[in-house]
Amino acid sequence: MNDIFMIGQNFGAITNSIKSDLHSHWLLQLFVSANGKLVINVDGEEISCKAIAVNANIIHEFYTEDLIHFTMLVHPTSQLGRSMRTYFLKNNPYYILSEDRAVELQLLLLNTVLIKKSSNYADLIKSVVSYFDNDTLTAFDPKIKTIIKMIDSCDSEKTPLRVKYLAKAMYLSESRISHLFKEETGIPLKSYIVLHNLQKVYQKIFNGESITDAAIASGFDSSAHFAFTNKKMTGMSARDIIKDSRFLKVSL
Template sequence: MKDKIIALVGRGQIVVWEGAALWLLEGTQDRAELRPHSHHAIQVTFALKGDFKIGVAGEDLSGPVAAVDADASHTFEATGVAAFLFVAPESAAGRALQQGILAGRHAASVTTGPLASALGGLRNCYEGGASGAEIRQLGQDIVDALPTADEGSLPDPRVQAMIDYARNHLDGSITLPTAARLAQLSDDRARHLFVKHTGLPFKTFVLWLRLERAVAKYAGGSSLTEAAHDAGFADSAHLSRTFRRTFGLPAAALRLVQALATIPVTANRTHEGRYFHFQRATAAMPETAA
């Protein structure tokens, strides 16, 4: 299949945590557009300023909030500012979205419930120039508010041992048998217990940890290759393939503004912080650092 040009230009912030990510994206052109594409994460789109249109399975959906199921091919057009909540379909929150809002459909508009209620908080985040930590906390709060999301209880100490092992070895190989041995569990018992307490298979959990670290390192000024290696990916191409499969964009579409950017958010306020530029890209775009 030929590479499709992704005509999305803008700037924004990305936060990633285990099983989910939240993007705030401000367009720098009249209208941003994504041609037909799919990604493994469930996508929930929020119109913070302006509007959007999602085309999927012959149907057009518009804001202010809409969800697209994992791996569903769709188009996207938007003006203004949008927020994107990406959720791993293997997670408890992902299963809640598929069983509830999506209910077997490729996409659905959202008019009630915690996702619809989150719109105001996301708009306040954008207008108030929230920090990355504040955006992440809001994203986690939104996910935790979903019907079957974990309520924040501490995991079993054996699961915590597996989590600690994964977090401390992201720059190398991480395996379930090693994690199970450290937790003094059989492989099968470790696999079951981990899903029960985290909502994610161990392999998927580790993948999101790697994405989280890679995005943080890239945001901190590392090259794409450096960020990939530090997060345990084989190379930048491996990171980009994983990023694209998860979010629908190659990692090279992100061009970090290394200097602090001053971005007006209201008539009287500005927010200083590191921002990404999202540039026109193709899947074959060279994986070089900005």
């Protein structure tokens, strides 16, 4: 079973078919077991718990063992991602959710699996957001907001994203723009661009495009280039991720 959904910049799934090798990516990731506890390897440590959030750029691996789990990939520059990093994860590799909220999420997850209505998916996501969200965050520097907007609105088919292109548009040197971006967001600019391209591939796949066409249209040199990057960042092949999957759009 694989119900994959997209909410803004964030992706999630209710699944019993994750078997990932050791990998790391610049997204934050939340895992919730439908019942009992999950076992996950994070930064070389085996952890048993009901629900856990893993920080960006932390090596981890996970196997569902044919049991139902919820997982959510949270964009690090989104309101939710910034709140998770600032107030919960901080500089730690992971954060284990409190027992009462973990049980609440488990009950919502079980209800979602049984009923399978978009409203139930929305309730589950809202509960995750309410746990982590914090509206006291300061806004990004205007330059960084402009850079993020340029990246998010770029048509990779016409203009492949490059640091030098962004630097020229912002009247900054490549080293200066890279330094400012990393200092403000905590993410290397080149890594952010790769992450953006990877997400665009999956958006296009969800819309019915082939893996090859989606990869080329999203800024990868070839399907092989995408496959290598995807495996490195997810621990799984794209074909394994989309196999037997149902793609949903959830509105909050």
